[in-house]
Amino acid sequence: MSMRDRGPFFTALAAAAVVVAVGAGAQAAGERKAPHLGTPMSAEEVAKWDLTIFPDGRGLPPGKGTAKEGRVIYENQCAHCHGDDGRGATAEELVADPQPLTEEAASKAIGPYWPYATTIFDFIRRSMPAGAPGSLSADEIYAVTAYLLAANKVIGDTDEMNAKTLAAVKMPNRDGFEWIDVKK
Amino acid sequence: MTAKLDPEDLQPVAGGGLLHRRLLLKSGLVLATAAAAGSTHAASDAPAQKITEDLASPSWMRTPGQPFTTYGKPSKYEARVIRSIGANRDLPSNGVSWTPLESLEGIITPSGLHFERHHNGVPEIDPAQHRLVIHGLVKQPLMFTVDSLLRYPMQSHLIFIECGGNSNAGWHEEPIQRPLGSFHGLVSCSEWTGVPLAVLLDQAGIDPKATWVIAEGADAAVMNVSLPLAKLMDDAIVALYQNGERIRPENGYPLRLVIPGFEGVTNVKWLRRLQLTSEPVMARNETSKYTELLPSGKARQFTFTIEAKSLITSPSAFQKMFGANIYEIRGLAWSGRGKVAKVEVSADGGKSWAEAALQEPVLSRCFTRFRMPWSWDGSPAILKSRATDETGYVQPERDVLVKERGRNGYFHYNGILAWGIDEDGVISHVYA
Numbered sequence: 001m002s003m004r005d006r007g008p009f010f011t012a013l014a015a016a017a018v019v020v021a022v023g024a025g026a027q028a029a030g031e032r033k034a035p036h037l038g039t040p041m042s043a044e045e046v047a048k049w050d051l052t053i054f055p056d057g058r059g060l061p062p063g064k065g066t067a068k069e070g071r072v073i074y075e076n077q078c079a080h081c082h083g084d085d086g087r088g089a090t091a092e093e094l095v096a097d098p099q100p101l102t103e104e105a106a107s108k109a110i111g112p113y114w115p116y117a118t119t120i121f122d123f124i125r126r127s128m129p130a131g132a133p134g135s136l137s138a139d140e141i142y143a144v145t146a147y148l149l150a151a152n153k154v155i156g157d158t159d160e161m162n163a164k165t166l167a168a169v170k171m172p173n174r175d176g177f178e179w180i181d182v183k184k
Numbered sequence: 185m186t187a188k189l190d191p192e193d194l195q196p197v198a199g200g201g202l203l204h205r206r207l208l209l210k211s212g213l214v215l216a217t218a219a220a221a222g223s224t225h226a227a228s229d230a231p232a233q234k235i236t237e238d239l240a241s242p243s244w245m246r247t248p249g250q251p252f253t254t255y256g257k258p259s260k261y262e263a264r265v266i267r268s269i270g271a272n273r274d275l276p277s278n279g280v281s282w283t284p285l286e287s288l289e290g291i292i293t294p295s296g297l298h299f300e301r302h303h304n305g306v307p308e309i310d311p312a313q314h315r316l317v318i319h320g321l322v323k324q325p326l327m328f329t330v331d332s333l334l335r336y337p338m339q340s341h342l343i344f345i346e347c348g349g350n351s352n353a354g355w356h357e358e359p360i361q362r363p364l365g366s367f368h369g370l371v372s373c374s375e376w377t378g379v380p381l382a383v384l385l386d387q388a389g390i391d392p393k394a395t396w397v398i399a400e401g402a403d404a405a406v407m408n409v410s411l412p413l414a415k416l417m418d419d420a421i422v423a424l425y426q427n428g429e430r431i432r433p434e435n436g437y438p439l440r441l442v443i444p445g446f447e448g449v450t451n452v453k454w455l456r457r458l459q460l461t462s463e464p465v466m467a468r469n470e471t472s473k474y475t476e477l478l479p480s481g482k483a484r485q486f487t488f489t490i491e492a493k494s495l496i497t498s499p500s501a502f503q504k505m506f507g508a509n510i511y512e513i514r515g516l517a518w519s520g521r522g523k524v525a526k527v528e529v530s531a532d533g534g535k536s537w538a539e540a541a542l543q544e545p546v547l548s549r550c551f552t553r554f555r556m557p558w559s560w561d562g563s564p565a566i567l568k569s570r571a572t573d574e575t576g577y578v579q580p581e582r583d584v585l586v587k588e589r590g591r592n593g594y595f596h597y598n599g600i601l602a603w604g605i606d607e608d609g610v611i612s613h614v615y616a
Binding site for chain 1 (some may be wrong): 274324399407412463474479487488489
């Protein structure tokens, strides 16, 4: 059942609920009849909640790091599950030799498969390391990201990653995805 | 009392002894079913259960029973009906638990047996300390308490949720031998009750440029995915209740997004944030995961919809047959596109098919239970089921699916499942 044909049952419930919502503002014509119980948020409050990093780099914080710094962090924080040099262990393979994806050489490692470099930073910041998510500084995350991109030969070994350079990285498989249920 | 079978009742409607589904309507007809391994129903060749009670006057008829309980549990004799767990050995909070589909009947999955997929464990959320924030391309960002959401008009839907990674062993070169649920049980069906998301989004005021919504959970993975706004406006709900009670922690307490027909990962648990945008975020769980690499080297992305699928739950692997007899074949079917229109069953490996009876209610994007009478003569047989949904989509044979998708896609396996039954009544998973 869609919202648009929810029928008289919903309308009756909604009408009842509006009575409860004393003080709710006047409803615009056609607006769904329900109480207005959300608290308005300021831009400053929203910024504290907003963790999103977009493919164009919006949302990336200040900071910087290189592959050399990142290797140390990787070995201490990541290698136990992701394996030496990112080759995979109990957690996913992150590093693979650059090669075209085929049925025989299928890989979902970062270099051959991931379409956007910003995803690495976003995912580490929100989810990794799994035992202590949120524990790495922005500089540390830039450094691990640089290490993973360099190990996959997507960037050079001495390239610094920061909000500007990371957003500018073009992943080899950027155009490797066909959208199925949504139009591009 | 057993109803008398007329000779025409036993006229097969397809190969291998499938009988007409009308036979199920015969009042009092007793059909055999395969029994769970170690089941209390003794199979004909199983050792007899030791009788320790006077069956005519058992001890529980002669002494007062147990006192009342504040929250009921299943019988201790059903202790084997549990989820099976498959977790990462270095990170036990990352993994799945499977619904034991082969042990359940009807269409509702008990909440405690609903499958789980956690990326980093089950957060213990105090609802007083939890908020839902709606922001991004809206006129006014809004923050909701859980108590405030409980005051909104609600809707209930009976909805299946299936993990996009369910049945992924189907891509394996050799058929995996596991009980049905431990292979296909990342799918469950509940009554979900909550607030239509469109109501909340409208109150925030949708900017016409918004086409996507990024949904985020409050677990330790802070799991996020991008979803098409049009679908969310159509029928998504912010669910607060599952099967009549507040959602269990492992299913998203206190709030979960429920998007009818969309793969499990999009039904974000522990929902904390909804950001309206004009593009997807390209999260790890919509790029590296939950995408399907094809033989061409391209990958399918944003494959949200669960296509039609069916499974025979009985007889199924590790259950026992009772020898040549008339059986009720039982199973489940579902489609993310709407109602199940029909389920056909084959007892000869797909050479011939006959339509099964669909048990009411048959609801959109909900489990549908099917049943089929079958006269098994004791010779080797291969059972299959094939669902067709109301859009005309037909569940594919495995070889057709593998030819189209290759074997590296991992997600969205919905090929026809085949059970091979040998002359000893041993049931195994076969590719046929």
